[in-house]
Amino acid sequence: MPLTDHFPPTMPPGLSERLTTRLPLESDVEPLCDLVTADLHRHTPDASAQRPGLRSRLVGLKSWSRRQVVVVPVRADGRPTTDRPPIGWISLEDRAAGRTNVQWVIAAGAPQREELAGALLDWAQEVGGSFARHRGLPSTQLSADAAEADRDRGRILAANGYSMVRTWLHMRRPVHPGEVTGLPAPREGVRVRRVHRHPSGLPVAQDVRTVHRMLEDSFQDHFNSYRESFAEFVQRLIENPEKADWDHWWIAEIERDGRRLPAGGLVAAAVPARADRGEGTYLEYLGVHRSARGHGIAKALLHAAIADAAERGRTHIDLEVDADSPTRADGMYTSMGWETFARTQSWHASAEAHPSRLLEPPEK
Numbered sequence: 264m265p266l267t268d269h270f271p272p273t274m275p276p277g278l279s280e281r282l283t284t285r286l287p288l289e290s291d292v293e294p295l296c297d298l299v300t301a302d303l304h305r306h307t308p309d310a311s312a313q314r315p316g317l318r319s320r321l322v323g324l325k326s327w328s329r330r331q332v333v334v335v336p337v338r339a340d341g342r343p344t345t346d347r348p349p350i351g352w353i354s355l356e357d358r359a360a361g362r363t364n365v366q367w368v369i370a371a372g373a374p375q376r377e378e379l380a381g382a383l384l385d386w387a388q389e390v391g392g393s394f395a396r397h398r399g400l401p402s403t404q405l406s407a408d409a410a411e412a413d414r415d416r417g418r419i420l421a422a423n424g425y426s427m428v429r430t431w432l433h434m435r436r437p438v439h440p441g442e443v444t445g446l447p448a449p450r451e452g453v454r455v456r457r458v459h460r461h462p463s464g465l466p467v468a469q470d471v472r473t474v475h476r477m478l479e480d481s482f483q484d485h486f487n488s489y490r491e492s493f494a495e496f497v498q499r500l501i502e503n504p505e506k507a508d509w510d511h512w513w514i515a516e517i518e519r520d521g522r523r524l525p526a527g528g529l530v531a532a533a534v535p536a537r538a539d540r541g542e543g544t545y546l547e548y549l550g551v552h553r554s555a556r557g558h559g560i561a562k563a564l565l566h567a568a569i570a571d572a573a574e575r576g577r578t579h580i581d582l583e584v585d586a587d588s589p590t591r592a593d594g595m596y597t598s599m600g601w602e603t604f605a606r607t608q609s610w611h612a613s614a615e616a617h618p619s620r621l622l623e624p625p626e627k
Contacts, residue, residue: 270389271283271284271285271332271386272284272332272353272382272383272385272386273382273385273386274379274382275375275378275379275381275382277374277375277378278374278375278378278379280337281336281337281374282334282335282336282337282350282374282379283334283335283336283337283341283342283343284332284333284334284335284343285332285333285335285343285345286331286332286333287321287322287326287331287332287333287349287352288322288345289318289322290345291321291333291348291349291352292314292317292318292321292322293314294348294349295312295317295321295333295348295349295352295368296312296314296317297348298348298349298350298352298368298370299312299317299352299368300312301370301371302368302370302371303410305371305413305415306410306412306413307410307412307605309539319502320354320366321354324501324502325356325502327502328356328357328358328498328502329354329355329356329357330354330355330357330390331352331353331354331355332352332353332386333349333351333352334349334350334351334352334369334373334379334383335347335348335349335350336350350369350370350373351367351368351369351370351373351379351383352366352367352368353365353366353367353383353384353386353387354366354367355387355390355391355394355405357394357397357398358406359491359492359495360398360400361395361398361400361402361403361404362403362404362406363387363390363391363394363403363404363405363406363614364406364407365384365387365391365405365406365407366407366408367380367383367384367387367407369383377419377422380419380423381419381422381423384419384420384423384424384425385423387405387614388405388424388612388614389614389617390614391403391405391614392614392615392616392617393616393617394614395614395615395616396616396617396618400616401615401616402613402614402615402616403613403614403616404611404612404613405425405611405612405613405614406609406610406611407420407425407609407610407611407612408607408608408609408610409427409607409608409610410605410606410607410608411430411605411606411607411608412606417608417610420610421610423612424612425610425611425612426610426611426612427608427609427610428609428610428611429585429586429587429608429609430586430587430606430607430608430609431583431584431585431586431606431607431608431609432583432584432585432586432593432603432606433581433582433583433603433604433605433606433607434581434582434583434584434593434596434597434601434602434603434604435579435580435581435601435602435604436569436579436580436581436596436599436600436601436602437578437579437600438543438544438569438572438573438577438578438579438580439573440573440576441573442569442570442572442573443570443573443574444570446566446569446570447562447566449515449559449563449566450558450559450563452517452518452519452558453515453516453517453518453526453558453559453560453563454515454516454517454518454523455513455514455515455516455563455564455566455567456513456514456516457509457510457512457513457514458470458471458474458509458512458513458514460509460510464509465509466509466512470512470514471497472493473514473525473528474512474514474528474530475493475496476525477514477525477526477527477528477550477551477552478528478530478548478550479491479550480550480552480553481527481550481551481552481553482550508531508532508533511530511531511532511533511544511568511571512528512529512530512531513528513529513531513564513567513568514527514528515527515528515529515551515555515560515563515564517555517558517560525552526551526552526555526558526560527549527550527551527552527555527560527561527563527564528548528549528550528564529546529548529549529550529564529565529567529568530546530547530548530549531544531545531546531547531568531571532544532545532547533545533577534579534581540578540579541576541577541578541579542575542576542577542578543572543577543578543579543580543581544568544571544572544575544577544579544580544581545580545581545582546565546568546580546581546582549561549564549565549582549592551564556590561592561595562595562599565599568580580601582596582601583607584596586606
């Protein structure tokens with residue numbers, strides 16, 4: 264496999280003789296995990312990169328929907344090194360039609376750090392444009408995240424054409440042993456159940472489709488909402504097996520005219536224990552069908568997840584919510600015991616589709 268990607272980032276003047284880029288290797292996983300963790304520690308001392316997820320993005324299943332390079336020193340013969348740890352990394356995920364996620368990190372002591380960041384983000388524009396062209400779209404939205412406290416990242420993104428568009432609250436709630444049975448029951452006519460599963464442990468297809476439909480409908484009026492096809496939804500589950508923890512999936516049903524109809528869905532996942540706290544639960548998605556709002560569906564789903572976490576002996580439940588949610592979900596979470604422990608921001612830019620450089624004739 265070649266180590267260099269087609270049309271890699273152009274290094275800034277003064278760095279082209281010292282640094283270059285290549286495709287990620289298995290041996291990059293550990294040093295990049297350390298690099299990302301060190302970057303997180305600049306603003307969040309207890310944060311850390313998760314090796315399994317990072318490995319999947321670099322060289323595993325998640326890498327299939329991404330185009331990415333690592334920044335490494337140049338060897339004497341001009342080729343990229345393979346035995347030196349990367350000092351930078353940028354990854355673009357073709358998330359869905361018109362949506363491209365950008366993740367990047369550069370070591371704090373990297374030479375000409377801001378110029379290097381600019382070169383990588385310029386490359387992101389080109390890659391995003393190729394994603395748009397392949398999907399037959401005029402452009403794609405580039406989306407990058409930054410901790411609110413990370414002023415350095417925000418400044419670099421702003422200098423490279425990104426705008427801060429949203430703030431997200433990261434909230435945590437303790438779980439108490441008595442909540443196994445001590446929580447309020449759903450309102451009359453409302454039932455919460457886990458997705459049905461086959462003897463193999465895999466879920467019944469109709470239930471997976473039901474959860475997808477509940478989530479798609481519930482988020483239509485939310486910030487940056489877009490339609491994700493069922494095929495794309497399933498592909499993300501395949502790429503993220505930790506999110507396919509089927510006994511952490513719930514469906515809420517409401518009784519109408521003698522029938523039980525789907526009213527909402529919740530997708531959660533286990534959070535590994537750490538030195539400073541025990542195992543937890545993370546709420547990935549919670550959606551209530553718009554026709555079922557006002558019937559206590561969201562609280563019934565949350566109570567099911569809390570009781571499950573208590574039964575498993577977990578210590579906390581984490582989630583992320585839009586600070587300006589049109590349904591004021593953050594207020595509901597606060598009333599149920601969640602508190603904000605961190606804030607992150609979404610930064611957006613646009614990449615225009617462009618003709619494929621791969622189709623250009625080679626220079627003579």
